[in-house]
Amino acid sequence: GAVVSQHPSWVICKSGTSVKIECRSLDFQATTMFWYRQFPKQSLMLMATSNEGSKATYEQGVEKDKFLINHASLTLSTLTVTSAHPEDSSFYICSARKQGPTGHEQYFGPGTRLTVT
Amino acid sequence: DQQVKQNSPSLSVQEGRISILNCDYTNSMFDYFLWYKKYPAEGPTFLISISSIKDKNEDGRFTVFLNKSAKHLSLHIVPSQPGDSAVYFCAATGTSYGKLTFGQGTILTVHP
Numbered sequence: 095g096a097v098v099s100q101h102p103s104w105v106i107c108k109s110g111t112s113v114k115i116e117c118r119s120l121d122f123q124a125t126t127m128f129w130y131r132q133f134p135k136q137s138l139m140l141m142a143t144s145n146e147g148s149k150a151t152y153e154q155g156v157e158k159d160k161f162l163i164n165h166a167s168l169t170l171s172t173l174t175v176t177s178a179h180p181e182d183s184s185f186y187i188c189s190a191r192k193q194g195p196t197g198h199e200q201y202f203g204p205g206t207r208l209t210v211t
Numbered sequence: 212d213q214q215v216k217q218n219s220p221s222l223s224v225q226e227g228r229i230s231i232l233n234c235d236y237t238n239s240m241f242d243y244f245l246w247y248k249k250y251p252a253e254g255p256t257f258l259i260s261i262s263s264i265k266d267k268n269e270d271g272r273f274t275v276f277l278n279k280s281a282k283h284l285s286l287h288i289v290p291s292q293p294g295d296s297a298v299y300f301c302a303a304t305g306t307s308y309g310k311l312t313f314g315q316g317t318i319l320t321v322h323p
Contacts, residue, residue: 098254126309137300137313138255187254191309198243198304200311202254 097121098190100203107178107210114174115206117188123168124190128200129161132185144171178210214238215303217314226323230288234301234314237282241303245311246275246286249298258299259286291321 097120107113117127125146130138142152142163150163160182162174171190175182185207189200216235224230232246242263247255261268261275261284268275274287288295298318302311 096257100254128310137315140310140312143310185252189254199245199257199260201257202247204254205252207252 096190096192096199096201098188098201098203100188100206102206103204104207105209107208109179109210110177112174112176113178113208114172115186115188115208117171117173117190117203119169119190119192119201122190122192124171124192125168126191127165127171128189128191129163129171129173130187130189132187132205138187141173175208178208180210183208183210213315214241215301215312215314217299217301217317219317220315221318221320223320223322224291226293226321227290230286230291230295230319230321232286232288232299232301232317232319234284234286235282236284236303238303238305238312239282240305241312243304244275244277244284245302245304246273247300247302247313248295249300249316251298255300288319291319293321293323295319296321 099118101116127144129141141156142150144150144163144165146165152158165171187205189202245260246258249255259270259273261277277284298316300316301314304311
């Protein structure tokens with residue numbers, strides 16, 4: 095199998111606070127994990143690529159100091175939204191790439207709904 | 212610049228018939244293509260993929276066709292079932308990329 099979990103599934107926080115989202119690959123090791131953001135009725139927007147043991151690579155326009163990514167082990171990556179604002183409210187989804195014959199398939203977590211009030 | 216395009220925002224099909232979802236790409240460096248299914252407020256679920264060295268890949272009710280010269284791929288679902296109703300995303304990547312580029316998605320509705 096290839097199961098990816100995210101925690102929490104939803105979170106409400108006050109403006110100015112920080113929120114941490116965890117992404118875990120449950121039955122496989124993932125040297126690379128990805129963080130996406132999805133706005134209503136839009137496609138998934140890649141935010142950053144997280145490699146185990148090294149710094150994340152952020153996509154253009156994504157503030158690395160605001161969206162802190164840590165990939166401390168082969169099964170866990172975390173995304174911390176720092177000093178959250180209402181415009182950060184969104185659906186955040188992680189994925190993990192499973193090593194295999196092609197190595198291209200990414201398996202997604204169930205997503206985290208963040209609401210900043 | 213939208214490198215992966217799904218030009219049909221929605222598709223409606225009768226149960227038991229064939230669903231054909233289309234996807235076009237512009238980047239000739241893409242050499243691996245994937246289809247994902249997504250329900251609201253959930254993460255995408257991997258369905259099927261195809262390498263550029265093939266022109267067809269089949270898995271149960273799902274078949275993906277790739278036309279490299281036209282930079283076009285399609286997903287066929289036969290027979291369609293009401294449970295197939297969801298948003299379908301095509302995605303593309305290159306061997307040296309790692310990251311996926313997604314299309315905008317197509318909402319498939321299968322009527323009983």
